Amino acid sequence: MTLAFRDGPLYFPVTAFDADGEVDLATTARVLAEGMEHGPGGVFPACGTGEFHALSATESLSVVRVAIDTVAGRVPVVAGVGGPVGQAIASVRELAGMGADGILLLPPYLVGSSQEGLVRYVSAVAEASTLPVVVYHRGSARFTAETFARLLAEQPTIVGFKDGIGDVALAQAIVLAARRVRDDVQFFNGLLTAEASQAAYRAIGIPLYSSAVFAMAPRIASAFYRAYVDGDSAACDRLLEGFYHPLVALRDTTPGYAVALIKAGLRLSGAPVGGVRPPLTDPGDAHSEELRRILDAGERMLGGS
Numbered sequence: 169m170t171l172a173f174r175d176g177p178l179y180f181p182v183t184a185f186d187a188d189g190e191v192d193l194a195t196t197a198r199v200l201a202e203g204m205e206h207g208p209g210g211v212f213p214a215c216g217t218g219e220f221h222a223l224s225a226t227e228s229l230s231v232v233r234v235a236i237d238t239v240a241g242r243v244p245v246v247a248g249v250g251g252p253v254g255q256a257i258a259s260v261r262e263l264a265g266m267g268a269d270g271i272l273l274l275p276p277y278l279v280g281s282s283q284e285g286l287v288r289y290v291s292a293v294a295e296a297s298t299l300p301v302v303v304y305h306r307g308s309a310r311f312t313a314e315t316f317a318r319l320l321a322e323q324p325t326i327v328g329f330k331d332g333i334g335d336v337a338l339a340q341a342i343v344l345a346a347r348r349v350r351d352d353v354q355f356f357n358g359l360l361t362a363e364a365s366q367a368a369y370r371a372i373g374i375p376l377y378s379s380a381v382f383a384m385a386p387r388i389a390s391a392f393y394r395a396y397v398d399g400d401s402a403a404c405d406r407l408l409e410g411f412y413h414p415l416v417a418l419r420d421t422t423p424g425y426a427v428a429l430i431k432a433g434l435r436l437s438g439a440p441v442g443g444v445r446p447p448l449t450d451p452g453d454a455h456s457e458e459l460r461r462i463l464d465a466g467e468r469m470l471g472g473s
Contacts, residue, residue, distance in 0.1 A: 171210065174243050178208065184441040197237070217427055218231060228259065248274055260299060273290060300328070304330045304332060328354040331358055354376060355375065384433030384463075415459075
């Protein structure tokens with residue numbers, strides 16, 4: 169069992185909010201449809217870039233339903249699920265009937281736990297449906313190599329591992345341990361602005377990566393992806409130095425900017441996606457203008473392509 173992604177960046181779309189801060193499903197669908205025109209390999213609605221942390225369970229499911237309708241089977245739709253275990257179980261059961269192709273299992277809510285507790289959390293969600301599960305290694309969900317290998321042995325619907333921590337040695341150990349159990353596991357780089365670290369991740373056997381940038385600048389993200397797949401390291405380096413590294417520098421000025429800048433970039437392009445929900449904060453005028461300069465520089469690098 170694997171998720172049959174197409175050849176293209178993995179798309180993590182934003183969730184649009186209206187002037188009153190409510191979820192705007194029509195705009196969410198319209199922006200997602202525009203992104204689909206650039207050929208993503210898969211769509212991950214209501215995940216990190218889609219502000220899963222700030223959505224109610226009902227809102228999250230509504231966003232995923234809109235994504236399923238908009239994508240219309242062209243690529244896999246992998247929905248964000250997580251938080252309180254009861255909520256996660258209820259959501260994954262409903263998603264199975266909605267036509268989702270899989271779930272990205274985000275960390276449990278608030279509390280830390282033992283490795284045994286993580287096994288129980290992941291297993292409870294995985295056993296609630298037959299949907300393929302990608303486990304997200306991030307925040308309070310920190311897995312040892314032994315724990316993930318155990319989960320693979322016990323839960324056949326677990327198909328992937330996404331690293332959002334950045335401990336390359338641990339990630340390497342997890343890849344090697346997983347391969348001893350099953351050879352069909354998909355590995356993802358889930359670090360913020362993952363393009364900036366993907367060369368290192370590919371070297372340890374993690375070929376897939378999240379592209380939040382695709383949500384606001386699909387031409388730039390697609391150009392990097394194509395250079396990455398083709399092994400054109402010179403083109404990757406030009407985009408890293410001219411676009412991604414300046415974006416990372418701006419992102420690192422303020423916690424939460426990994427999401428807030430994506431929505432700001434969409435607003436700069438004229439998309440009425442609204443701001444971010446608390447506790448995230450939107451960039452002010454100076455940072456918005458800096459983002460505009462970075463985006464313009466990235467587009468200039470593409471020329472007429």
